[in-house]
Amino acid sequence: MFQKILASIGVGAAKVDTVLQQEHCYAGDPVRGAVRIEGGAVEQQIDSIYLVLSMLYTKEADDRKVKVQYDLDRFQLTEPILISPGEKREVPFSFLLPLETPVTFGSRSVWVSTGLDIKNSIDPTDRDYLEVLPSPLLGKVLESVQSLGFRLRQAECEELPHRLRQHVPFAQEFEFVPTSGPFHRKLDELELLVLPVAKDELEIVMEIDRKARGLAGLLSEAMDLDETRVRFRVVPQDLPQFAGKLEQMIFRYC
Template sequence: MLKKLMAKLGVGAAKVDLQLDRSGYRLGETMTGVVRIEGGNVEQSISDLSAVLMMKAYVKGQEVRKAVQLYPVRSNFTVQPKPAVQEIPFAFELPEGLAMSTPSIQYFLHTKLDVEMALDPTDMDFIQVLPPEPVERVLQALERLDLRQKQDSGKLTPYGQEFSFFPATQLGMPLKELEVIFFSAPGELKLLVELDLATGFLRREVEYKAEIVVPQGLLQPGQEEELSRFLLETIREYANNPSVIPYVSMAAYRQGQYGHHSHRGSGMGGMIGGMAAGFLGGMLLNEMMFGDEEMASEDDMGGDEGDDGGFDFGGFDEEL
């Protein structure tokens, strides 16, 4: 009787330990492993065993945690006293549209063993959300060009995850900063970029927006140098001759014409990190983002002076 009472209070109760086969997975991949349950001092009835993928983000200096997805594992079973051990395999699909792991965005699996009439044993395991291979290749290509990521690179904006770079060496163009949001769709990868250029005698900063469509052939293994060369030539041409930047309707991306809300099942593709931005945006929209401001509706293709905020689609430049 004493052992049962103590187990209800968590002393000598069953223990749960989720064990991942790998520490990191790419967007859309399946996380695999086992949930290991060690029996305690007494037999215990389990009503539910589940894991929740949690996102922890630092937004404007505040830590925010948000549940991303619940993964049921097993329900209504019994854990025998020690030395009994159960290992339950699992396969959890990592959702599309999540932001990649960065110093300011982290993920973990919170595992819970729901014990009837007792304290619930839990476990927490951090997991790295890795970029899709095409995105990883572009990030590596930019690094080869000596474009270094800024300290706050990878932050969330209302439109997806934004990566910020500065040139560590002279690249033959007046580039001060490059901001990139990735848009992926079947058969293509687009970079929505903002180029911050130092122009004129006073070297005033002016922003220009552009879309770069990366040829699929350059995203294949063995094409690393060609990919870097393509990106350098395209960025250099735009930076040195802003008048040649082709028009692209940023409002179309904002309004979802290009599949911005693909995580809801459109299958058209979407912004990398758009799902995560939606999670946080829904919770913090009024309090931390807009205030009394409204998003501008008109397209804005560039030529904005003095704006050092986040990626600006149509005049809105607030990060989450």
């Protein structure tokens, strides 16, 4: 009885550990792994084993920016099971990473939480961070921008206005600054807001921030009139000529 009381507050209770098969993954592709469970000091009934895929995005609240957790998906892996003292079990899993999952660039911003749902007890949990790389299509888009002399300054998930929302309340924005090439000293920055449409199709809202020149330019900058937004879609067939088309598009608006 005493051991059951201890297990109810987490002492000597079952433990959980999730092991992922791959070191990195891509949005739209499967994530595979296994949940390892080890029984504690007493027999316990586990009502369910579940995974929660979560990430962070930035939103404005009370005139300041705050980080908010968003759960992209939740998966129940098992029905109720009974785990004996010291027993070891392994539950394999596989799920598709949603297209909206942001690229992490080494940050700890996307993770999988694993939990055991045990009545009248503190639920054991485990957290594993995912390294999400740009999809082949997004990777080529970012390479094309960099080939024009831009350097990626930051990539951040930000809250979307309601008119732009599709399935989630955020999108990832890539902010570039010109360090060489035809737009050096002509633009302050170039921002790409990426909205996944399908695995092989992206919708992009590009913001071109022109460099202020003279009094008129400074006034425009103060009123945000120096920024131009362009919206377009990219599919794999566009890639061979994409860098050239992007250069023409930026020149047209800068």
